[in-house]
Amino acid sequence: MRTKGLILCTVFLLICSAAPEAQRGAGGPVTAIVGATLIDGTGAAAVANSVVLVQGDRITAAGPRAMVQIPQGATVVDAAGKSLIPGLIDVHCHLNQPPDVMRKLLPVALNWGVTTIRMTGNDKPEIMHVYTEAREGKFPSPRVYSAGQGFNINGPYPGAPTLHPATPEEARAGVQVHKALKVDYIKIWMPGFSPEIVAAIVDEAKKVGIPITAHIGNVEQVRQLADLGVTDFMHEARDGMNPEFIAYAKAKKLSFAPTLGQGQSRWFYYEHPEFLKMDPKFDGFYARGRAMLEDPARKQQIIGAADFADVKQRFKDNNYPFIKMMSDAGIRVVAGTDCGAEASQTTPVGHTTHREVQMFVEAGISPLAAIRDATLDAARVLERTETPTYGAVQAGKIADLVLLDGDPVADITNIDKINRVMRAGKWVQ
Numbered sequence: 280m281r282t283k284g285l286i287l288c289t290v291f292l293l294i295c296s297a298a299p300e301a302q303r304g305a306g307g308p309v310t311a312i313v314g315a316t317l318i319d320g321t322g323a324a325a326v327a328n329s330v331v332l333v334q335g336d337r338i339t340a341a342g343p344r345a346m347v348q349i350p351q352g353a354t355v356v357d358a359a360g361k362s363l364i365p366g367l368i369d370v371h372c373h374l375n376q377p378p379d380v381m382r383k384l385l386p387v388a389l390n391w392g393v394t395t396i397r398m399t400g401n402d403k404p405e406i407m408h409v410y411t412e413a414r415e416g417k418f419p420s421p422r423v424y425s426a427g428q429g430f431n432i433n434g435p436y437p438g439a440p441t442l443h444p445a446t447p448e449e450a451r452a453g454v455q456v457h458k459a460l461k462v463d464y465i466k467i468w469m470p471g472f473s474p475e476i477v478a479a480i481v482d483e484a485k486k487v488g489i490p491i492t493a494h495i496g497n498v499e500q501v502r503q504l505a506d507l508g509v510t511d512f513m514h515e516a517r518d519g520m521n522p523e524f525i526a527y528a529k530a531k532k533l534s535f536a537p538t539l540g541q542g543q544s545r546w547f548y549y550e551h552p553e554f555l556k557m558d559p560k561f562d563g564f565y566a567r568g569r570a571m572l573e574d575p576a577r578k579q580q581i582i583g584a585a586d587f588a589d590v591k592q593r594f595k596d597n598n599y600p601f602i603k604m605m606s607d608a609g610i611r612v613v614a615g616t617d618c619g620a621e622a623s624q625t626t627p628v629g630h631t632t633h634r635e636v637q638m639f640v641e642a643g644i645s646p647l648a649a650i651r652d653a654t655l656d657a658a659r660v661l662e663r664t665e666t667p668t669y670g671a672v673q674a675g676k677i678a679d680l681v682l683l684d685g686d687p688v689a690d691i692t693n694i695d696k697i698n699r700v701m702r703a704g705k706w707v708q
């Protein structure tokens with residue numbers, strides 16, 4: 280018996296050592312990203328001269344070079360002089376375009392290091408299959424979530440493909456339509472619906488297990504939904520800059536995606552025409568938006584306006600204090616831009632997400648916290664857990680990574696200096 284066991288063991292060892300998988304571990308080849316300044320997305324201080332190991336779609340180790348052993352046979356990527364951050368997350372986009380345009384723009388988002396994107400309403404049923412293709416890897420794409428068409432009684436976007444139920448029964452039926460389309464979220468635009476209809480949407484969504492995300496503009500709208508259990512909000516409630524609302528928002532664990540990108544893109548890309556001349560793989564503009572940005576008369580009208588400096592200052596004065604106050608109070612502020620919204624043609628997919636992070640820093644949030652807001656904290660909001668499967672450069676997380684030619688902590692404008700992007704363990708460019 281003993282001899283037989285020994286022989287079996289020997290044979291087994293021979294087979295194992297002959298198989299390259301065995302040497303590299305069960306998950307296949309290892310990539311070691313060596314020497315980068317690591318910003319892990321948790322808000323923790325950067326780690327100079329780091330090693331991050333990736334195997335399969337996961338990060339298996341991340342830390343200072345002295346602490347992480349590089350396995351023999353690993354493919355080493357020399358990242359000295361670069362910074363490594365988690366893939367960026369944009370929780371607020373609307374890419375309701377024909378399928379061929381979607382198949383072009385989703386890869387652009389990924390090339391910009393946006394490895395997760397949520398479409399928050401206006402998705403017509405006939406384009407939902409594009410997201411299925413994206414998830415199946417038929418073309419390069421960020422991890423993508425959809426809220427289907429969503430519920431909007433009229434809103435600022437006339438003609439947008441949304442549902443507008445007139446009764447609670449129609450509201451419940453609308454949620455069921457969304458369920459059949461396998462949406463990830465249900466979107467409500469506030470205000471407009473009667474309290475009964477709002478309650479029916481939220482209740483039916485709860486019954487079918489689909490979380491709600493909502494467009495809001497003031498405390499009353501937030502409270503109406505938060506009292507029903509909704510926590511995930513887009514835009515700001517600027518009348519909530521007081522201790523009472525802050526205590527309420529903290530107690531209810533609310534999060535806000537202030538959505539600055541869309542507002543600022545009304546002029547930003549006129550001031551920065553270099554973004555119109557980039558490699559096509561970074562071209563996240565709609566054809567109509569690009570034409571608007573390339574129109575000299577329109578450019579003059581916007582950035583040549585006598586009150587242009589005031590417009591920019593007003594934008595900061597209106598938005599930044601809310602963001603800073605909520606963030607300082609420990610209320611989750613996450614990156615969302617309205618990228619790709621039909622109503623805001625000049626908000627490109629991809630780069631606007633970087634602008635959002637940069638504006639968080641302009642508002643007074645530290646670079647490390649702003650990066651956390653666009654990575655781990657955004658993943659927490661999307662996966663609705665404190666320990667999401669992605670969003671940080673930590674052992675066990677999905678390997679969504681962005682290598683930067685520059686240090687975004689020293690200067691947040693370096694966050695868009697993309698060197699290389701990894702999505703679920705695979706380099707995408």
Ligand SMILES: [Zn+2]
Nearest residue numbers: 371399617620
């Ligand atoms: Zn929106």
